[in-house]
Amino acid sequence: MREGGILWFRNDLRLTDNEALCESVWQSNRIYPVYVFDERIFSGKSAFGLRKIDTPRAKFILDAVTDLRNRLRDRGSDLIIRIGKSEEEVYNIAKRLKTRNVFCNRERTYEEVLIQDALEEKLWSIGQELRYTRGKMLYYTADLPFPVTHSPDSFNAFRREVEKFTSLRPPLTIPDLPPFDNANIDKGELPALSRFEMSEVNLNADCFNGGESRGLEIVENLKNDASSVNVGQDSLYSGTQLSPWLSHGCLSPKTIYFELSGNKNFNNSSKEKHPLYYQLLWRDYHRLICKKYGNAIFCAEGIKPKDVSQSQYQADVCKSWVQGETDSSLVNAIMSELKNTGFINDLARRISASYLVHVLKQPWLYGASYYEQMLIDYDPCSNYGNWMEIAGVGAENKESKFILSSDFDSKYDRDESYRSRWLKNVRV
Ligand SMILES: Cc1cc2nc3c(=O)[nH]c(=O)nc-3n(C[C@H](O)[C@H](O)[C@H](O)COP(=O)(O)OP(=O)(O)OC[C@H]3O[C@@H](n4cnc5c(N)ncnc54)[C@H](O)[C@@H]3O)c2cc1C
Numbered sequence: 001m002r003e004g005g006i007l008w009f010r011n012d013l014r015l016t017d018n019e020a021l022c023e024s025v026w027q028s029n030r031i032y033p034v035y036v037f038d039e040r041i042f043s044g045k046s047a048f049g050l051r052k053i054d055t056p057r058a059k060f061i062l063d064a065v066t067d068l069r070n071r072l073r074d075r076g077s078d079l080i081i082r083i084g085k086s087e088e089e090v091y092n093i094a095k096r097l098k099t100r101n102v103f104c105n106r107e108r109t110y111e112e113v114l115i116q117d118a119l120e121e122k123l124w125s126i127g128q129e130l131r132y133t134r135g136k137m138l139y140y141t142a143d144l145p146f147p148v149t150h151s152p153d154s155f156n157a158f159r160r161e162v163e164k165f166t167s168l169r170p171p172l173t174i175p176d177l178p179p180f181d182n183a184n185i186d187k188g189e190l191p192a193l194s195r196f197e198m199s200e201v202n203l204n205a206d207c208f209n210g211g212e213s214r215g216l217e218i219v220e221n222l223k224n225d226a227s228s229v230n231v232g233q234d235s236l237y238s239g240t241q242l243s244p245w246l247s248h249g250c251l252s253p254k255t256i257y258f259e260l261s262g263n264k265n266f267n268n269s270s271k272e273k274h275p276l277y278y279q280l281l282w283r284d285y286h287r288l289i290c291k292k293y294g295n296a297i298f299c300a301e302g303i304k305p306k307d308v309s310q311s312q313y314q315a316d317v318c319k320s321w322v323q324g325e326t327d328s329s330l331v332n333a334i335m336s337e338l339k340n341t342g343f344i345n346d347l348a349r350r351i352s353a354s355y356l357v358h359v360l361k362q363p364w365l366y367g368a369s370y371y372e373q374m375l376i377d378y379d380p381c382s383n384y385g386n387w388m389e390i391a392g393v394g395a396e397n398k399e400s401k402f403i404l405s406s407d408f409d410s411k412y413d414r415d416e417s418y419r420s421r422w423l424k425n426v427r428v
Contacts, residue, residue: 034090063211216251
């Protein structure tokens with residue numbers, strides 16, 4: 001018998017290729033989409049006293065939730081919005097509306113797992129179920145030629161096995177949604193940033209407007225101008241800047257790949273891969289490593305421990321890095337871009353991370369926490385995974401993938417254009 005269901009949106013703020021959405025529609029006669037601004041994230045602090053989330057990402061999420069609500073309303077549905085603890089808010093709605101199931105995309109990292117486990121237990125107490133779906137990765141774990149616990153530690157081995165044996169599934173289309181049954185429930189209002197003690201600022205507004213609608217527009221633009229997909233180059237200007245939309249699930253990796261590769265490469269026999277394929281594969285790799293090693297990714301020793309005793313936390317040294325007051329003008333410019341926009345490209349991330357760990361000799365966990373606070377595209381697996389690799393305690397067990405040469409400032413910014421742009425633009 002099909003009964004009422006709650007569709008709990010988490011880091012999957014989209015309608016296209018959303019397995020939880022499809023499942024909820026197939027298995028329920030009425031659905032109540034819900035998003036909770038979890039106060040532990042929006043107002044919380046990490047071990048170093050840094051905020052878990054700062055204005056750039058909070059604004060992006062607000063935009064994305066607004067867009068999601070509009071897209072649901074365009075289809076006769078709606079979005080219930082709450083602020084509080086996710087497990088309590090979703091449980092209260094489930095109890096009130098006497099639904100049967102709560103559908104959500106399963107998360108795999110520590111804090112997110114605690115929340116979903118707590119909700120599951122609460123739902124059991126009222127005879128309801130938490131139904132998990134998947135959809136974060138380019139590939140489905142179930143389609144991989146190895147179990148997660150045997151996922152290769154080396155990216156190259158992982159890539160070879162996946163390319164050889166695994167086919168990609170095409171993205172799911174948006175199903176027809178049942179009309180929203182008002183059921184006398186308060187739908188809730190979007191919070192202002194001031195609710196979380198953040199101020200409204202104009203952060204690169206054109207570039208980083210959160211939401212599926214803007215994400216699909218960017219993909220369309222990239223499709224029409226293939227030359228703009230310049231990835232994997234040793235440049236401070238390369239990259240598609242799609243990561244914020246990927247991290248918050250405004251776009252799925254399958255949709256991006258399907259659209260940009262012209263729907264050609266959906267089986268493993270295809271020889272030619274779109275350049276974005278390998279970038280998206282890095283993302284899958286980090287997620288699998290995270291699943292395989294669990295909470296080790298959040299510990300100083302990392303996955304393959306080495307002696308980190310040289311890294312003694314010094315608050316003033318870390319502060320000079322954050323404030324862009326180091327001896328390297330390039331690192332200072334990178335930190336200024338990060339503070340002003342909430343985004344830096346891959347090369348910039350590597351340079352500033354390597355500088356903190358290998359030149360300033362500070363704990364990589366501090367850097368990872370600062371990136372967590374500032375990055376619009378923060379994703380626990382990609383962030384902590386890449387930081388571990390830089391610090392040499394990651395799954396690949398290499399000393400460091402990126403060592404800074406003595407003249408790296410001029411090597412990566414020969415004409416000084418990057419530094420002249422960002423060193424003038426420090427937000428106070
Ligand atoms: C220290 C450090 C911290 C990082 N933290 C994050 C993070 O919190 N969130 C995040 O999404 N990425 C993170 N990355 C990976 C990478 O830097 C960003 O994904 C990339 O810069 C985003 O820009 P883009 O969308 O233009 O990338 P593109 O080059 O256009 O690549 C397309 C997509 O592929 C994925 N991708 C590419 N490279 C990587 C990689 N090395 N690891 C994982 N995914 C990758 C991203 O989803 C990206 O959007 C980090 C890298 C480093 C070195």
